[in-house]
Amino acid sequence: MNKQHHTLVYYLTNTVDMININNLNFGYSKHRPLFKNMSMRLSNGHIYGLLGKNGAGKSTLLKNLAGLVYAQSGTLDVMGYDPAKRQPALLEQICFIPEEFYLPSVKIDAYIKANAPFYKNFDHNYFTDLIKELDIPVEQKLINMSYGQKKKVIIAFGLATQAKLVIMDEPTNGLDIPSKAQFRKIMASAMTDERCIIISTHQVRDLDNLIDTVIMLDENDIALKATVEGITAKLTFKKVKEIDDSIIYAEPSLSGYNAVMPNYHHEESKLDMELLFNAILAEKIKFKPLFS
Amino acid sequence: MEFRDNKAIYLQIAEYVCEHILLGKWKAEEKVPSVRELAVELEVNPNTVMRTYELLQNKNIINNKRGIGFFITDDAIEHVKSYRKVLFMEDELPVVFRNIYLLNIGFDELEGKYKTFVKENFNA
Numbered sequence: 001m002n003k004q005h006h007t008l009v010y011y012l013t014n015t016v017d018m019i020n021i022n023n024l025n026f027g028y029s030k031h032r033p034l035f036k037n038m039s040m041r042l043s044n045g046h047i048y049g050l051l052g053k054n055g056a057g058k059s060t061l062l063k064n065l066a067g068l069v070y071a072q073s074g075t076l077d078v079m080g081y082d083p084a085k086r087q088p089a090l091l092e093q094i095c096f097i098p099e100e101f102y103l104p105s106v107k108i109d110a111y112i113k114a115n116a117p118f119y120k121n122f123d124h125n126y127f128t129d130l131i132k133e134l135d136i137p138v139e140q141k142l143i144n145m146s147y148g149q150k151k152k153v154i155i156a157f158g159l160a161t162q163a164k165l166v167i168m169d170e171p172t173n174g175l176d177i178p179s180k181a182q183f184r185k186i187m188a189s190a191m192t193d194e195r196c197i198i199i200s201t202h203q204v205r206d207l208d209n210l211i212d213t214v215i216m217l218d219e220n221d222i223a224l225k226a227t228v229e230g231i232t233a234k235l236t237f238k239k240v241k242e243i244d245d246s247i248i249y250a251e252p253s254l255s256g257y258n259a260v261m262p263n264y265h266h267e268e269s270k271l272d273m274e275l276l277f278n279a280i281l282a283e284k285i286k287f288k289p290l291f292s
Numbered sequence: 293m294e295f296r297d298n299k300a301i302y303l304q305i306a307e308y309v310c311e312h313i314l315l316g317k318w319k320a321e322e323k324v325p326s327v328r329e330l331a332v333e334l335e336v337n338p339n340t341v342m343r344t345y346e347l348l349q350n351k352n353i354i355n356n357k358r359g360i361g362f363f364i365t366d367d368a369i370e371h372v373k374s375y376r377k378v379l380f381m382e383d384e385l386p387v388v389f390r391n392i393y394l395l396n397i398g399f400d401e402l403e404g405k406y407k408t409f410v411k412e413n414f415n416a
Contacts, residue, residue: 047337184335189328191338209301209336229343232300239298268300 015043018165018196019065023074026057026064034060036220037074044164045193049211050200051277056217058200059099062167065198066096078165092119095158097168103142103150111142112157119161127160134182148174155183159190166190166197172206180206204273214273216280223280226291228271234290236263237272248286249279262290293334301336305344308334310353310372313364320369324354324362351375 019042027033034057042048052058063069064076067083067090076083081090104111108131116122131138134152142150151174158166172180187210191197198215201207214231216224240247241256250259258272260279280287295304312318324330327345331338345362348354352371354362365371392402 045339181335185332188331188335188338191331209295209334209340212337212339228340268303270295270297270300270304272297 015045017041017077018044018079020077021064021074022077024064024071024076025073026060026069026071028060033220038221039074040215040222040225042196042198044196045191046213047187047191047197047199047210048213048215049204049207049273050198050215050217051202051204051273052200052217053281057220058217059169061217062096062169062198062200065165066094066167067091068096088118092121092161093164095161095163095166097151097154097158097166097171099169099173101150101154103145103153105141105143107141108136108138108153111153115157116160119163121162123160123162126162127156130156130159130186133186134179146174148176148179151175152179155186159186164195166195168197168199170201170203171199172201172203184210204277208271208273211273214271214276216277218281218284223284224287224291230291231276232263232269232271234263235269235276236261236265236267237269237275238267249275249283251275251278302340302343302347305330305334305336305341306347309344309348310376313353313368313372314376318364320364320366322364323360324364326361 019040021038021040024035024038025033026035026038050058050061060069064071065078065083067086070084078090079093081087083090083094106114112124112127116124116127131153134156136149136152136156137145140149142153145153151171155168155171158168172183175183184207187197187199191210199207199211204211211228213227214224215222235248237258237260239253239256240250240259243250243257243259246264247257247259247261250257258275260272260275263269293304293308295301309318309324318324324345325333327338327341331341334341345354345356349356349362352365353368353375355365356362391397
């Protein structure tokens, strides 16, 4: 099949850089840098999947974007603002769903009354719809809810702010099986051309069909940033019976191996995100020339 | 919809749409779900569905009426058949041929099996 025909311009026509990171240096202590001269641009109309090992700096990168920690050097530009300045005009356009959070001892309506006014585009009807869809008990105090229920409350609140930048740190952690499916539906519908959505996750199987661009952090920098389309144009993911020289990386499976190899024959395979993740950690040098 | 592991998601969604057309669930000149509606239903990124719809447009299976949405073309079934035929020849037939060769199966034996199959499943 001829690839050129499917190259999409349609949904990229109004793309601008929403985030511009330039030579970012950051570490929690001077002796242990987490990011060294990291640069990256992110635009609207995408769901970015942020991957990395424990301690690679996924949450820290997200906190830098939301102005919760400050760069040691380099610049961060988020929709024309420096997040470290925490200007209200920027903060009302950021929906940040952290992995760990605190909710007060009040019911949902009191929480909304206190917090929604900070977001001038807050959509109360949409929030009510989401609360219903996610099956959250409105009569209960937030503090008495389970972790998963609390998480659903802040996800609903965050999306109802209509913020243009949506940052989620491990959003499916703690969600039960039906809630995960609902979460995927809600995100598919929340992904608009105006929005930039960044989701960090270890649970790639929960989200792999939602993510259109993979960002992988490793060794103080971005090890990979590529669209799913771009990755599968260069690499084929498939089951093979035997390993030969063409294979870059493989893992044993029930009926042979799950393998990654260069896409010599223009095959259109399904990206296996877990396999890609392990492959890049194991064979960094082989992947570098493919995606630079 | 259950996605398989071996093929790009946008192509699997294309098969899903084609299947709906062949089975008569979606009829000629009817509107198909919007990109967002189908993305929500299938729990996938809307950009992926957009890619599917671009492909189906190139195959003349659907067309885009600007500002209204995507519609099944009036001769969609013919286009679906020729698209699926190419896929079958390229993807599935080599696997079948390999087994026929390895297992030494004769074409006359296959013909009989094929006729019985059509009779039992399609009453034709």
